[in-house]
Amino acid sequence: MLFKVSTPIPKDIPLELPLPEWLLVTLLIVSFLAHIIFINLMLGGSIITLWAQIKGLKNKEYDTFAHEVAKTITVNKSMAVVLGVAPLLCINTLYTIYFYSANALTGFAWILIIPLVTVAFLLTYLHKYTWDALAESRRVHIGIIATAVGIFLFIPLIFLTNVNLLMFPEKWGTVSGFLDALVLPNVFPRYFEFLGACITITGVFLVGYHKRLRYRVEKLYTELTRNDLMKLGYNIAFIGLGLQILFGVVVVLTLPSKGYGFDVLISVISAGVMLVISAIYTWKSMVAAPENRIYYGKIVTFVLFYLVIYGGSRQMYRHNALSPHQKLVAAKTKEFQKQSEDARLHPVIETVEADTTLGEFAVGAGLFKKNCSSCHQEKEKLVGPPMTEMVSIYKENRDGLKAWIKAPGKKRPDYPQMPSFGSLSEGDLDELSKYILSINSK
């Protein structure tokens, strides 16, 4: 077996999964796909906007292009967030123990996602709504989107670190903090492959965006034509595909052997083939005359296939990597539940230690020791007044004492509130008060 020294076996949540596992996995993959496409568009879109706006300092046309792309970011980002909820829910349910453990171990970075993304989102709005207002200070304006891009580039690292760490319980004992988990093998190759995907998807999207005849290119641009813009899209997609293929190979080579299997290998290879086919069609479109660009549908289809297969292969790997451990967790959980049930049936009986030398006050003294002695002593003030003071107040009024114990009031301004002991039985109260009132006369 692959387990090294000290791999923890936590217990699972002892409640049934709310739906069959295969359905949960399907929901996870499908909803994640929807989420990641919008993430790709958001991140890729903001990178392209930044690039185009810098280019736009010299050539006004690209500034316009940047503006057009910028308008899509704020929409895509809203979709990305809301679509992310479902895969989050699914992975929480499916890999509860693993996911939450990884979250806690990278806790600060994990929670930083919230303020960081919020700031980045606000910056994208600021950028969009100050397009004209900051026309004279273009560099400041570019600074805004550059900051947002910086944040957007950092966030996926946190997510990837988490989904990577969750697959390796044997590493949990060795990481202290996010940075340790970040440098585990395979985080960075996956990250760069992901960035490639962002560029690809955005490129493909931009081709489609400018393909629409309803979109009045000639109204917005003076020099750039629909043809130029579509070609730009193909170029962007081609660069992205190149990155993906390159880093995809690195991912495959650096993936720890733990979760590999024949199934993973076959799907990874098929995913690679999809990428290569997409790249070939994209290349053909780049070099073809406008009227011969007939491959758009094929490119979209192959890229989508790629996303599904790649997502599927990740899931297979995760499954292979974790299933031996999951079996142990299930066994451990069962064992624990059994022990817990036994203990419920045969609880340790708590007996009040009765000091028999005290005779008729033994039970009361025991109760006092257990319930009251942390705050009351015999002669001196501790948290509450000493017992001697109680006696002087309640000597003639045993019922008053009992009433106080059950529901204490607030008397002494410089003392805290005494807790109430509503849980003591009438019999206990009798014994207790008998003992307390015996103090002075003893």
Added chain:
Amino acid sequence: MDFPLFHLDWLNNRFLIAVIAILHVLINHGLAVGFIPYITWLEYKGVKNSPSNQITDFEWDNFIYKKMKVAFIITTTIGAMTGVGIWFSAALISPSSIASLIRVFFWAWFIEWIVFVTEVVLILIYFLTWKNANKSLHSKMRHIRFGWFLAVFSWITMALIVAILGFMMDPGNWNNDHSLINGVFNPIYLPQLLFRTPTAMLVGGVYGMTLAFFFARKNKELLKRSVKLSSKWILVWAPLSLFAAFNYWNVLPEAMVENMSTAVGTMDFQEYYDILKIVIIVAISSVLILAMFGVFTPSKIKMWMVVIPCFFVFGFLGMFERVREFIRKPYVIGGYMYSNLLRVEDYPLYKKDGVLKHATYASTTEITEENKIEAGRDVFMLTCSRCHTAKGVNSITYVFERMYGFGKPLDVASVAGYIPNMHMGRTYMPPFPGNEKELDALAHFIKSLQTSGESVEGAQTKGVKINPVNSVEQFKK
């Protein structure tokens, strides 16, 4: 027990959840649930009050659009992210409870998600097509219809989430029969929803009136109309909100009411039992008075007169959420799981074996003289750290010193004597789960904190030590 424990030793863990959750509620109730119908209504008023040869009163329409722009930007950034943030923070601080809730409420959350997606799509359409829709009366009316749809979906998101919150406070029959339907129709559900609905509308109106002062500063006529209409809106909802607040108060189970005084501030303010009631009355009455003036003498209303009730309402909503968070203590899931993340049903086992033996992460299970402090730290982490810190807010030394005297060395025997009984008088705390030896170790650890001034680090910085008893190697033997 089963998760590495994230811990903020300075701010206190509850604080993180509270800040995110309160911010979310202020935005969700005020700028979505209550604001959208208010805006849509005002948009409609613009159409109705314009001369019949015009689509709408464009000056008014633009003014309402600006209000909506604020709501749009804030809800799709801070609003959306704090919503996700509630999950993130809960998963860090209270993993076992959120994990259990998700198993029970998977489908509720899944449906919630679909409603969510719809809501986002609708708000994108509603806001981004506003200007284009002004081309014809037909498209304007369709736009207004989108506004109403959006309002309905915003309300449904709230209605679903309240079911989950209500469930956490009082699972009703769920403890006998772990099913979704029982969870959703728990006894606190309707009263809470009845309270939140008019309150959200009220807050939406107050925000709206406040915004008017920013966008119509120069146009007195516009401002006057806006104040008057907002006041009417508030006058409708405020009495309902007040009435529902008291109704809600009355249905809270007895035990929760007992905790209430500590919930509001700290125990020191035990006398101010009714503080929340007073805040509610003051907040809603001040809004009511404002609204009455607003209807009859709208031009006399100044910005500060709106901002002050606005802050009252902030205070009241924030306080309401804090109380809601608190009164379910000592449970995170009423009757099923305590706030220290231990299940009620497992307590007998912990009493018997101690908690360390069953913890996945602990440095030791056999307590000796030498490792007492270390073991005590683990026990602290497992049983107190969800609510207490070592050195920061609500620190464990502070709460003990407050009882036994500040600056005095703590007496281990008194500390150890107090802990097993702490849940009796202080009903917001769960009973101590461990055994005698662990109790002793914990008491020694707490005393040691007095001199060491140590702050306890969470798994996010220190990592975890795997309990040898609960490792794969051991289990396979």
